[in-house]
Amino acid sequence: MNRAQLGDEFAVSTPRSRWKTFVLEAHDNGDADSLIAEAFGRANVSTTDDVHLHRIAFDEPIYVDSLDGRFWSVHTKAPTSAVAPQLKSIVESWRELDWMWLPSDHLRDIWPGARPFGVTADFNDRGLARSTKGRSDLTVKARGELAEPAIEFLANQFGSAAAVSSVGLEATSEDWGSIAEAVSRDGRFVAHGEDFGFHQAIVQRVIGRYRRFVESVERAALRWVALPEGGARLEGAPIVLRFGRRIPDVELFVDHLFSAREPFRLWGIPQMTGEDTAQIEAVDLHVGQQLRFDVAPGWMRVYLFDGGCGNSIARLVSNLQHHFDGTVAIVDEGLDAGIRQTAS
Amino acid sequence: MEPRLIPVNAVIALCTPGDVYPATLAAAGYRVTGVEVPSPAGEGTVVIDAVLFNAVHNDVLAAEAKSGANVDEAQAKKYGALAADDVVRASSINVVEKGPRSLQPVYVCLAEHVERVLRGLGKAEVAFPVLAVGIDQVTHHGAAFGDSTLDLAFHEPVSVPGFPPRFIPVDPESSDEEFDRTVMPALVRMLSREREQISGAALAEEGIQHLVLYGKRARNQIISKVEAAARRAAERDPATFEYNGRTANRDAIVRFVRAPEATARQGRTQVYQAIARAAGKPVRRSTSSDQMALFDELIDELDEAGDADGDGADDGEEEAGE
Numbered sequence: 279m280n281r282a283q284l285g286d287e288f289a290v291s292t293p294r295s296r297w298k299t300f301v302l303e304a305h306d307n308g309d310a311d312s313l314i315a316e317a318f319g320r321a322n323v324s325t326t327d328d329v330h331l332h333r334i335a336f337d338e339p340i341y342v343d344s345l346d347g348r349f350w351s352v353h354t355k356a357p358t359s360a361v362a363p364q365l366k367s368i369v370e371s372w373r374e375l376d377w378m379w380l381p382s383d384h385l386r387d388i389w390p391g392a393r394p395f396g397v398t399a400d401f402n403d404r405g406l407a408r409s410t411k412g413r414s415d416l417t418v419k420a421r422g423e424l425a426e427p428a429i430e431f432l433a434n435q436f437g438s439a440a441a442v443s444s445v446g447l448e449a450t451s452e453d454w455g456s457i458a459e460a461v462s463r464d465g466r467f468v469a470h471g472e473d474f475g476f477h478q479a480i481v482q483r484v485i486g487r488y489r490r491f492v493e494s495v496e497r498a499a500l501r502w503v504a505l506p507e508g509g510a511r512l513e514g515a516p517i518v519l520r521f522g523r524r525i526p527d528v529e530l531f532v533d534h535l536f537s538a539r540e541p542f543r544l545w546g547i548p549q550m551t552g553e554d555t556a557q558i559e560a561v562d563l564h565v566g567q568q569l570r571f572d573v574a575p576g577w578m579r580v581y582l583f584d585g586g587c588g589n590s591i592a593r594l595v596s597n598l599q600h601h602f603d604g605t606v607a608i609v610d611e612g613l614d615a616g617i618r619q620t621a622s
Numbered sequence: 623m624e625p626r627l628i629p630v631n632a633v634i635a636l637c638t639p640g641d642v643y644p645a646t647l648a649a650a651g652y653r654v655t656g657v658e659v660p661s662p663a664g665e666g667t668v669v670i671d672a673v674l675f676n677a678v679h680n681d682v683l684a685a686e687a688k689s690g691a692n693v694d695e696a697q698a699k700k701y702g703a704l705a706a707d708d709v710v711r712a713s714s715i716n717v718v719e720k721g722p723r724s725l726q727p728v729y730v731c732l733a734e735h736v737e738r739v740l741r742g743l744g745k746a747e748v749a750f751p752v753l754a755v756g757i758d759q760v761t762h763h764g765a766a767f768g769d770s771t772l773d774l775a776f777h778e779p780v781s782v783p784g785f786p787p788r789f790i791p792v793d794p795e796s797s798d799e800e801f802d803r804t805v806m807p808a809l810v811r812m813l814s815r816e817r818e819q820i821s822g823a824a825l826a827e828e829g830i831q832h833l834v835l836y837g838k839r840a841r842n843q844i845i846s847k848v849e850a851a852a853r854r855a856a857e858r859d860p861a862t863f864e865y866n867g868r869t870a871n872r873d874a875i876v877r878f879v880r881a882p883e884a885t886a887r888q889g890r891t892q893v894y895q896a897i898a899r900a901a902g903k904p905v906r907r908s909t910s911s912d913q914m915a916l917f918d919e920l921i922d923e924l925d926e927a928g929d930a931d932g933d934g935a936d937d938g939e940e941e942a943g944e
Contacts, residue, residue, distance in 0.1 A: 370887065373814075373815070498640075500789070500831065502831060502832050502833075502834045502835060503834075504834045505656050505659060505712075505713055505714050506714060507659070507660060507711075507712050507713075507714070508658070508659065508660040508669075508712075508837060509656045509657055509658040509659035509660065509669075509670075509712075509713065509835060510656065510657055510658065510832070510834045510835045511654070511655060511656050511657070511713070511714075512634060512654055512657060512789060515638045515639070515640050515641065516638075516641060516787050517640075518640065518641050518642055520642070530906070533906050537895060537898075538891050538894035538895055538898070539891055540891075545807070545810055545814075545894050545897075545898065546807065546898075547803070547806065547898055547901055547902060547903045548903075549803065551623070551784075551785065552784065555784055555785070557623065557785075557788065559791075559803055559804055559806070559807040560807060561807050561810045561811045561814060563814050563894065566811055566814040566815040567811065568807055568808060568811050568828070568829070570788060570791070572785070572787065572788065574642075574783065574784065577642050577783075579641065579642070579787060581787075581788070583831050584831070609640055609641060609642060610639070610640030611640075612640075613640070
């Protein structure tokens with residue numbers, strides 16, 4: 279098996295064997311082979327002529343392509359239902375692995391000129407907010423001609439509750455022909471088209487934009503650098519999220535956010551420092567890293583420390599979009615551009 | 623954050639753009655180039671709490687962040703004796719523009735202490751600008767900065783949204799409670815990474831990100847306080863942590879008795895929640911809403927009754943989605 283043969287094996291897609299790609303964020307310390315062997319089970323893993331391509335003998339075969347380094351593409355033609363549970367179990371068991379957590383806007387610009395044929399949106403602020411009418415939730419699924427206007431309608435009418443979860447789109451290329459591609463906010467791709475290369479190009483475009491955001495966040499991480507004669511220099515800055523809606527009850531919000539529950543998996547003991555401000559020394563249990571938070575009704579300050587993983591911030595932003603405020607923004611304009619539709 | 627640490631964090635925050643806290647000093651061209659920087663000062667030395675540098679005009683601000691209201695006269699005189707080039711060397715500033723360098727000491731204090739600080743500076747016979755940090759504004763008192771941009775920037779009170787960012791959340795003088803808050807997440811982080819044990823010194827490195835700021839004596843003070851916080855954590859939650867104190871030939875060690883990551887997923891969350899409760903997190907009452915429960919029950923019953931339009935079947939394979 280080599281990369282060309284992978285292309286041959288995936289040359290044809292049918293309605294019953296569509297191309298599926300799951301993108302995993304991996305911290306392999308430069309040794310992808312070992313992490314793949316340990317995470318997927320050494321006995322299941324076969325190497326190929328391409329050092330970055332591994333075949334995994336699950337019930338349905340999958341291919342792990344680690345060529346990108348940080349973002350692995352897991353390809354299969356098996357039904358998602360046959361592969362997704364195994365991958366979910368692996369990602370939850372390995373701190374070195376995580377999903378992509380696409381901001382809502384990244385899903386709205388998957389490929390230039392592509393026409394959406396489907397969109398889903400879900401929002402549920404259970405636990406993070408409380409009003410006289412209880413929690414707010416919104417689930418939308420629109421297909422066909424309704425998809426494009428539904429996306430605009432969501433943004434215009436629902437504001438804070440407008441958070442896109444997945445999109446389906448049709449795209450054409452002079453070189454690759456046409457493709458139908460569905461993408462979810464946790465980096466799952468399902469496609470049917472004329473050229474597997476087109477599918478891979480779309481996946482890489484989404485990864486590329488996401489990577490730029492994650493890496494820009496990591497460059498902003500706080501770092502104390504010792505000075506030769508004593509003392510230290512501070513580099514980086516906290517990342518401040520500004521909400522489009524006020525947190526109605528900060529104490530309730532932080533109690534839930536730092537309760538170690540999914541999807542945030544943040545552990546912390548909030549300290550209320552005023553009627554509506556809180557400080558939290560927290561742990562991101564997804565990856566086992568320390569974070570610091572300050573929370574006020576209109577904003578949240580997050581301190582990512584040297585060596586911290588930017589995927590934590592992407593996960594936080596994506597989950598806050600779906601569980602508190604779909605319009606959440608980053609105060610730093612450069613970082614905010616990274617979660618916007620126009621990021622390139 | 624302890625009020626003592628507000629001034630030093632405020633002066634750093636005023637130099638840090640991209641925050642809801644105003645970056646007034648950054649807008650005037652200043653960046654922090656060093657914190658806790660020892661520098662020659664006349665015949666002696668002084669540790670400057672924060673060195674700020676304007677790289678365009680070669681202006682240095684040497685900031686003394688007062689944790690209290692008292693001015694140490696000898697220290698104030700040393701600030702008055704600082705030379706710009708000594709501070710440039712001490713904080714390894716890269717000077718990129720040719721031309722003379724200037725230095726201005728500035729005191730930063732809590733708003734409620736500003737009158738006493740001004741009196742203290744008067745007794746020391748020095749005249750420095752003073753920035754007074756309040757919960758809702760920062761104001762300029764005392765002498766002018768000698769930099770027209772800065773004088774203009776602080777001509778009116780600068781509004782701030784509460785406490786500054788916590789770049790330095792604890793120092794060697796911080797209380798046990800503050801160290802408990804800082805050390806506990808470091809311990810939980812080690813638990814989540816399935817560590818079996820950690821030394822007190824390593825725990826301090828993990829939990830106190832700014833430890834590098836301090837000289838040896840202050841660093842050892844912090845390590846001792848971190849060890850004491852770890853001992854208290856073990857006393858509160860012996861099911862999770864075991865503390866073995868320092869001996870003549872061995873560092874203090876924290877052993878992790880419980881392994882949340884080894885438990886099933888649902889149980890894991892509960893173990894972490896139990897650790898938070900043992901560390902003092904209060905239990906809050908349920909936030910469920912009767913109104914929503916009623917609605918959910920109705921929807922569930924409708925779902926069970928089936929789709930009235932008979933159009934619920936999906937004709938395709940699964941799509942990406944949630």
